Amino acid sequence: MMMLAAKRHAELVEQIRKLDQAYYEEAQPLVSDQEYDRLYRELLDLEEAHPQFRTPDSPSQRVGGSPLAHFTTVAHAIPMQSLENTFSASGLEAFVDRIQKSLEGEKLAFVVEPKIDGVAVSIRYEKGKFVQGLTRGDGEKGDDITANLRTIKNLPLEIKNKAEVLEVRGEVYYPSAAFEKLNRQREAAGEATFANPRNAAAGTLKQLDSRLVAKRPLAIVLYGPGELRGVNCTTQEEWLKLIENAGLPVPKQVWFCKSKTELFKAIQELDLIRGKFAYDTDGAVVKLNEWRLRNAIGTTPKAPRWAIAYKYPPEQIVTILKGMTPQVGRTGAITPVAELDPVRLAGTTVSRATLHNFEEIMRKDIRPTDHVTIEKAGEIIPAIVNAVIEARTGNETIIELQKACPVCGTEPIRDGIFLRCPNPSCPAQTRRRLEHFAQRGAMDIDGMGESLVGQLVDADLVKDPADLYHLTLEQLAGLERMAEKSAQNVLDGIEDSKKADLWRLIFGLGILHVGAGAARALATHFGSLDKLESATEEQLCAVRDIGGVVAKSIIAWFANEENREMVRRLRQAGLNMKSLQAPIRIGGTLLAGKTFVLTGTLSEPREDVKERIIAAGGKVASSVSKKTDYVVTGENAGSKLADAQKLGITILNEKQLAELAES
Numbered sequence: 001m002m003m004l005a006a007k008r009h010a011e012l013v014e015q016i017r018k019l020d021q022a023y024y025e026e027a028q029p030l031v032s033d034q035e036y037d038r039l040y041r042e043l044l045d046l047e048e049a050h051p052q053f054r055t056p057d058s059p060s061q062r063v064g065g066s067p068l069a070h071f072t073t074v075a076h077a078i079p080m081q082s083l084e085n086t087f088s089a090s091g092l093e094a095f096v097d098r099i100q101k102s103l104e105g106e107k108l109a110f111v112v113e114p115k116i117d118g119v120a121v122s123i124r125y126e127k128g129k130f131v132q133g134l135t136r137g138d139g140e141k142g143d144d145i146t147a148n149l150r151t152i153k154n155l156p157l158e159i160k161n162k163a164e165v166l167e168v169r170g171e172v173y174y175p176s177a178a179f180e181k182l183n184r185q186r187e188a189a190g191e192a193t194f195a196n197p198r199n200a201a202a203g204t205l206k207q208l209d210s211r212l213v214a215k216r217p218l219a220i221v222l223y224g225p226g227e228l229r230g231v232n233c234t235t236q237e238e239w240l241k242l243i244e245n246a247g248l249p250v251p252k253q254v255w256f257c258k259s260k261t262e263l264f265k266a267i268q269e270l271d272l273i274r275g276k277f278a279y280d281t282d283g284a285v286v287k288l289n290e291w292r293l294r295n296a297i298g299t300t301p302k303a304p305r306w307a308i309a310y311k312y313p314p315e316q317i318v319t320i321l322k323g324m325t326p327q328v329g330r331t332g333a334i335t336p337v338a339e340l341d342p343v344r345l346a347g348t349t350v351s352r353a354t355l356h357n358f359e360e361i362m363r364k365d366i367r368p369t370d371h372v373t374i375e376k377a378g379e380i381i382p383a384i385v386n387a388v389i390e391a392r393t394g395n396e397t398i399i400e401l402q403k404a405c406p407v408c409g410t411e412p413i414r415d416g417i418f419l420r421c422p423n424p425s426c427p428a429q430t431r432r433r434l435e436h437f438a439q440r441g442a443m444d445i446d447g448m449g450e451s452l453v454g455q456l457v458d459a460d461l462v463k464d465p466a467d468l469y470h471l472t473l474e475q476l477a478g479l480e481r482m483a484e485k486s487a488q489n490v491l492d493g494i495e496d497s498k499k500a501d502l503w504r505l506i507f508g509l510g511i512l513h514v515g516a517g518a519a520r521a522l523a524t525h526f527g528s529l530d531k532l533e534s535a536t537e538e539q540l541c542a543v544r545d546i547g548g549v550v551a552k553s554i555i556a557w558f559a560n561e562e563n564r565e566m567v568r569r570l571r572q573a574g575l576n577m578k579s580l581q582a583p584i585r586i587g588g589t590l591l592a593g594k595t596f597v598l599t600g601t602l603s604e605p606r607e608d609v610k611e612r613i614i615a616a617g618g619k620v621a622s623s624v625s626k627k628t629d630y631v632v633t634g635e636n637a638g639s640k641l642a643d644a645q646k647l648g649i650t651i652l653n654e655k656q657l658a659e660l661a662e663s
Contacts, residue, residue, distance in 0.1 A: 005046060009053045012043045016059045020153045059153065070208065070446060070489055071143035077227035079622045080122060080136045080169060081302060083285065083309040089264065092286065095308045096260055099288065102297050102305075109290065111236045112255040112266040113223055114274060115283035115309050118171030119201045121149065122226050128162040130155070135205070138440055139302075140610070148205050151214035154249050161246035167226030168243055173279040174200040178217045183349075197280050221279065222248050228639075235289045252277070256289065271312055283311040295643050298625025314375040318388060319343040321370045324355065324399060326406045330432030331512050332420040334402050334412055336361060338372070338384055345376060353382035358401050359417040365389075367396035424562055430464065431457050433510050437465040441516055442508035443500050446493030447486065455479045465508065466566045468494055469573035502529060502579045505570075511557045513550045521546060522554075529567065529577040533558045594618045595627055599641055600634030602654060624649065 016039055019030055031039075040059070047054040054060060086092050100108060120136040133149035134142035149155060152172065159166070174182070174197040183194060194200040204216045225231075225239055233239045237256055244250045253273065255266035267284045274281040288294050288306040297305045320341040327335050336355040343350055353374050355361055364386055366372065371391035372384045402412055405421035407428040412419040421429065431453055438448035445468070456462040461475055471494065476487035506529070507519035514522070525543045526532040532554070540551035557563055571577055596613050598620065609632065610620045624631060624643040631644040632652050644651055 116171040117280040118173035147210040159246040163230035165229040169224035170222030328428035437508040447490040466569035600637035602634035
């Protein structure tokens with residue numbers, strides 16, 4: 001009897017895995033939902049009667065566990081970079097020519113993969129077992145969503161490859177057919193529908209209760225390497241075969257090309273068949289096949305030089321403009337949003353589109369009740385391309401400039417092509433400024449999302465960022481859907497943000513034209529907010545990446561009495577107002593223009609070392625190339641160390657780095 005039960009269990013496991021593969025990877029369900037549920041219940045009953053059959057990789061082990069209080073942020077062993085984009089054949093040709101010029105004399109081969117419109121994640125296996133999964137986050141660190149990823153049915157919890165570390169990157173997606181079903185169910189239940197499958201996937205992965213995630217049919221496809229130990233691989237072609245043989249889901253169709261002609265043919269073929277995939281695609285990813293050549297050509301701070309995303313021309317469709325709703329951003333810019341007769345476009349229902357600014361409305365001569373051509377810019381944001389003039393009846397009226405802020409009623413001012421609400425106390429601006437201040441790229445306040453910010457502003461508890469530091473547990477716990485434990489977590493996040501480095505505070509203040517890069521440069525140059533506040537235009541223009549427009553904007557911001565008062569209150573609340581990182585010096589000079597690569601496990605967080613190098617004017621790249629000046633090594637240094645040795649690059653351990661910093 002036991003042997004029969006074990007045999008039936010093995011049959012069910014194999015059958016359910018095949019059904020999952022057909023549903024998630026091939027978009028071709030083999031049985032009805034009822035039949036799938038029957039088989040799944042039979043599996044559960046068998047494992048209930050015989051607990052020894054319940055292995056970690058059984059389909060039954062996808063139900064999720066107890067809710068988490070919050071996600072833990074974890075540093076990536078190797079940064080997760082994004083890709084540069086091109087939208088034209090000439091741009092792709094220039095990319096190939098640029099690589100060939102950099103790698104003169106080398107024979108190039110490329111890989112073409114579908115660009116999957118999902119949520120980027122990194123999956124880590126140790127000795128064949130799934131141990132951790134992270135979101136991309138800011139590229140340097142991401143959220144630990146291991147519990148949620150364990151519920152994805154086509155992601156193996158154990159693989160055949162037993163390497164010490166096998167980290168693989170890919171995309172979590174919501175299968176197209178399942179997405180349509182989800183939205184129909186939500187609509188019938190009177191709930192808001194998701195804008196597109198990517199939003200549905202992202203929203204699902206953000207759930208703190210993995211049992212809820214398990215109820216949604218997310219799937220995953222994997223294609224890129226992360227940290228590897230005990231893995232012997234030299235090309236993307238070898239890599240894809242290696243992870244597929246390990247049991248991991250890979251792109252169903254990939255092209256290997258040895259010439260421009262083959263490359264363009266592959267991109268055309270992909271465009272013809274991509275509509276048949278289980279996931280949405282918006283382009284093709286072109287990569288160098290040989291990893292040796294990838295290392296030689298290196299990366300920029302944001303993206304690899306050896307890969308590019310070719311975006312297909314966006315789909316267009318005609319619909320009717322029903323009206324226009326103005327929205328107010330954190331800087332007071334009033335952006336008109338088109339309200340459209342709902343229409344299907346690139347796999348989703350579109351009912352709103354951006355009009356960018358009022359000058360564009362006039363330039364394109366767009367009028368209410370017009371038939372308009374819309375497209376998804378980059379297949380993400382719907383935008384109006386033009387009005388269909390020949391469809392007009394003659395009764396259309398011209399859209400006039402906004403005469404008052406739609407939120408606070410203040411008369412707007414012209415600022416170049418934009419209209420701005422000049423009232424800094426405008427509730428809409430307050431919300432956007434608070435969201436900007438609290439975001440991960442700025443002060444990184446855990447739990448301070450759009451919904452909570454909206455409640456705080458509506459309840460008149462917060463008018464500017466300084467008010468956040470005077471919130472009480474009683475005030476937060478009294479808000480809708482905010483339990484005492486959640487409220488305490490938010491307060492803890494607010495308290496932790498007081499220790500943030502100066503550049504984060506400068507960026508979080510939301511000074512017009514001051515992005516994260518400019519904020520870093522300002523923090524490095526002046527060292528304290530006091531010195532920045534009193535800087536002259538000439539002193540500001542002497543800072544790397546700061547020009548006259550940005551300098552004038554900084555001076556105007558600090559000249560505002562309300563802004564100065566807010567800074568005073570932030571200082572009083574105990575926020576850090578100085579650059580935390582002492583500049584690293586080598587030979588007594590700052591690291592301006594020097595490029596570093598970090599490898600191995602360091603004794604302090606990699607992010608801290610990187611911040612110190614950047615603060616001193618240096619750069620940190622993710623791979624070794626001829627342009628690398630120094631490689632800093634920790635324990636278990638990998639292939640980057642070998643690459644540095646081959647290229648004759650100076651190698652430093654942490655002790656040597658510390659000694660040089662003191663010189």
